[in-house]
Structure formats: C-alpha cells, structure tokens
Amino acid sequence: MTITRLLARPMLASIFVAGGVNALRNTEGHAAKAKKVTDKVVPAAQQAVPQAPIPSDPATLVRINAGAQILAAAALATGRAPRLSATVLAASLVPTTLAGHAFWDETDPKAKAAQRLQFFKNTSVLGGLLLAAVDTDGKPGLAWRARRAAADVRREARQVAKDARREARLAKAQLT
Structure with a gap:
C-alpha cells in the first residue's frame, strides 16, 4: 500500500467531511454567505442547461454541496474512485471558497487577514485535489x-x- 493511499488521501478528505458536516449543521449561516455566489451562478447554469432541475434556494444548494463533499471525501479517503472524487471535491471547493472567504469584501484588517489566509488555504487544498485527480497511483x-x-x-x-x-x-x- 502506498503512502498516498494510506495517509494523503484520507488527510486531504478530512477537511471536507468536517466542512460538510458543519455546513449541514449551520445551513442558514452558510446559505447567507452563499447567496452572493448562487445569485450569479444559478441563473447562468439555468440558462446553460434550461431542462435541468437546478434549485435556486441557497440553503438547498448548501445542503447539496455539503452532501457532495461528504460523499466524495468518503470515497477519496477509502480509495473508491479517487480521481472522480477528487474532481468532485475540487469543483465543490471553488464556490465554497468564493462565498465563504471573500477577503476582498472585508473592511476590518483583522477579518480581511483571516479570510485571506482561509482563501489561500483553500487554494492550496485545491492544488492537492488537482494532483489527486490526475494521480493514477502508478497505473496507466x-x-x-x-x-x-x-x-x-x-x-x-x-x-x-x-x-x-x-x-x-x-x-x-x-x-x-
């Protein structure tokens, strides 16, 4: 068993389990932050795929995102479809980061610094997910x-x- 399978994937996945559970427990708070992003993304998605049943309620979207993160994180941690699960997590991390850590909107210097740190932490995690998404684990x-x-x-x-x-x-x- 490789170190990637044994340690790195579960470590990378752990933040998404914790974040997904937190989003489910605090859906309304997350939905308030997500609204800035969902108000822009949902109409574009509905226009791009008009026949798709895309919800517009931010709370529903937060729950869907949290569920996707928990399921994909569990799959990544256990080595089930690691490339697909890493891709799903990467896709879910982008709107989460834009909604949750918009440091450019902060006026308080301390809050701005904290949000900037979280934004770049998520950017680093995104890099790890992209590596996991292309990792073939030594197989072609x-x-x-x-x-x-x-x-x-x-x-x-x-x-x-x-x-x-x-x-x-x-x-x-x-x-x-």
Missing part, C-alpha cells in the same frame, strides 16, 4: 491505455498485411 490512465491499444492494433494490422502479402507471394509461386 485511460488515455494512455487507449493510445497503447490503438498502437497495438496498428502494429497487428501491419503484421497481418505483411503476412497476407507473403502468403500471396507463396501462393503465386506455387501456381507458376
């Missing part, structure tokens, strides 16, 4: 496997064509 990824399979097929096709030409020459030689 799907794109590599597809390229390898295509190369194998081309090589086999060339060999079959070469064998067919040889057999045709031999058959022609036997006929004459």
